[in-house]
Amino acid sequence: xxxxxxxxxxxxxxxxxxxxxxxxxxxxxxxxxxxxxxxxxxxxxxxxxxxxxxxxxxxxxxxxxxxxxxxxxxxxxxxxxxxxxxxxxxxxxxxxxxxxxxxxxxxxxxxxxxxxxxxxxxxxxxxxxxxxxxxxxxxxxxxxxxxxxxxxxxxxxxxxxxxxxxxxxxxxxxxxxxxxxxxxxxxxxxxxxxxxxxxxxxxxxxxxxxxxxxxxxxxxxxxxxxxxxxxxxxxxxxxxxxxxxxxxxxxxxxxxxxxxxxxxxxxxxxxxxxxxxxxxxxxxxxxxxxxxxxxxxxxxxxxxxxxxxxxxxxxxxxxxxxxxxxxx
Numbered sequence: 001x002x003x004x005x006x007x008x009x010x011x012x013x014x015x016x017x018x019x020x021x022x023x024x025x026x027x028x029x030x031x032x033x034x035x036x037x038x039x040x041x042x043x044x045x046x047x048x049x050x051x052x053x054x055x056x057x058x059x060x061x062x063x064x065x066x067x068x069x070x071x072x073x074x075x076x077x078x079x080x081x082x083x084x085x086x087x088x089x090x091x092x093x094x095x096x097x098x099x100x101x102x103x104x105x106x107x108x109x110x111x112x113x114x115x116x117x118x119x120x121x122x123x124x125x126x127x128x129x130x131x132x133x134x135x136x137x138x139x140x141x142x143x144x145x146x147x148x149x150x151x152x153x154x155x156x157x158x159x160x161x162x163x164x165x166x167x168x169x170x171x172x173x174x175x176x177x178x179x180x181x182x183x184x185x186x187x188x189x190x191x192x193x194x195x196x197x198x199x200x201x202x203x204x205x206x207x208x209x210x211x212x213x214x215x216x217x218x219x220x221x222x223x224x225x226x227x228x229x230x231x232x233x234x235x236x237x238x239x240x241x242x243x244x245x246x247x248x249x250x251x252x253x254x255x256x257x258x259x260x261x262x263x264x265x266x267x268x269x270x271x272x273x274x275x276x277x278x279x280x281x282x283x284x285x286x287x288x289x290x291x292x293x294x295x296x297x298x299x300x301x302x303x304x305x306x307x308x309x310x311x312x313x314x315x316x317x318x319x320x321x322x323x324x325x326x327x328x
Contacts, residue, residue, distance in 0.1 A: 048105035048113040050085040057088035060098035063120050063136075065089065068100055070138040078319035081107045084116075096122030141320075144289055145301030148197075151285050152298075155216075155225035156197045157188055164194040164326050166317070167298040168306060169286045172213060173206035177295040178236040180307040191317065193328075198232065200282040201294050208248040211270065213279045215252045218269035219259050231259035300324055 058065070065086050076082045088101040098120045105113035119128040120136060127136040135143060145165075152167045168184060170177040188196055200216060202209030212235055220228035234255035235242075241251030253263040269275060289298065295306035297313075299320050304313065321328060 046109040047083065047107050048103075048109065050103045050105070050113070051087065053085065053087055057090060057101075059091045060089045062098060063089065063100070063124055067124070067138065068102070071136055071140060072102065074138060074140055074323060077323070078315045083107055087115075092119070100127075139323075141301030143301070144298065144303070147285075147289060148298050148301060152197045152199055154197050154199045154282060155220040155228040156195055157225065157229060158191070159193050159195045162195055164191065164317075164321060164324075165197065165298075165300060166191075166194050167197045167199055168295060169199050169201040169289075169291045169298070170295045170306070171201055171203045171206055171209045172216065172232060172235045173209040173239065173242045174203065174294045175239065176307055178239050180295040181233070181236055183306060183310055183313060186310060187313065187317070190314065193326075194317075198228070199285060200279050201286045201291065202279065202283065203294060206242075208242040208245070210276075210279060211248060212242065212252060213282075214270040214275045215256060215266055217275050217278045218266045219256055219261050221269065222261050222266065223259055227259040227261060231255045231261075234258045 063071075068086050068089065072084055076084070082104065083106070084102050084104045086100070087103050088099070090099045090101075092099050100118055100120060102116045102118075103113060104116050105111070117129075120126075121128065121133075125136060127134050135141070148165060148167050149162045152165070154167075166187065168180075170180070184196065187194070200213035202213045216228055216231055216235075219231040232255075235251065238251040238254065241247040253267075256263045256266045286296075289303070291298075291303060293305065297304045297306045299317055302316065302320055304316055306313075318328070
């Protein structure tokens with residue numbers, strides 16, 4: 001469910017979709033451009049032929065071609081069919097700003113190649129694509145990974161260590177979050193060494209989402225992470241009951257009971273200002289990380305929609321583990 005507020009637009013909406021329509025959408029933090037004028041592939045089943053780069057198109061000293069390729073490899077390397085060529089790194093009229101142009105295609109030739117231009121800002125840590133700002137560099141997700149390790153404090157399943165940390169930002173009243181739980185359960189089984197953290201991100205268009213989150217905070221406080229995930233599963237199962245205030249009360253109380261907690265004590269806890277503050281802090285973490293849709297995963301700092309096809313999620317996680325030096 002897309003948020004209508006926030007400083008940055010979802011990168012998923014900026015991605016040029018491959019034939020699967022989701023593999024590219026899974027790369028939320030890298031902004032592959034909407035297709036512009038692009039070199040033509042020789043035929044529908046052959047790899048694209050990119051123009052030969054011209055020396056006069058490399059007038060900027062920073063970033064280097066090697067730095068651009070390292071950034072794109074970190075961002076797109078999980079997709080073995082994606083290929084690209086750095087076509088230009090140009091000085092601009094603004095001191096310290098460089099324009100980079102990359103041609104992007106597909107080895108199979110089934111997807112039309114496209115032109116991806118972006119601006120690297122002074123210091124080389126960020127790029128502008130359109131009006132949006134994104135991290136740049138050989139390790140573009142490192143800063144967000146550190147943020148999550150320091151601030152993602154929600155209930156968790158799996159490993160106590162944070163070597164491979166998958167943070168789920170979700171809204172308990174969001175239908176897409178409910179649908180994504182099958183992926184989350186399968187990931188938990190397939191990555192037993194990972195730490196799976198749940199962060200509340202109630203969206204303003206869901207009238208009962210914040211109350212559901214507040215009850216969840218109290219269930220976790222009273223019964224621990226195991227109780228919380230039992231509660232969350234029950235709320236997702238009975239999500240239609242959240243459509244009215246009275247139905248929400250029944251649904252949340254039933255979920256609290258299923259989690260082994262007392263509904264009256266949980267409701268009293270949920271009404272405390274400190275509980276609302278905890279939910280607000282979780283939502284602020286999402287905004288600070290530029291998460292603008294639910295469900296979204298942070299996979300060691302790489303933002304990915306949680307409800308993409310499961311094999312795509314595995315490709316991305318396996319690749320992120322590889323570049324972070326984590327043994328499977």
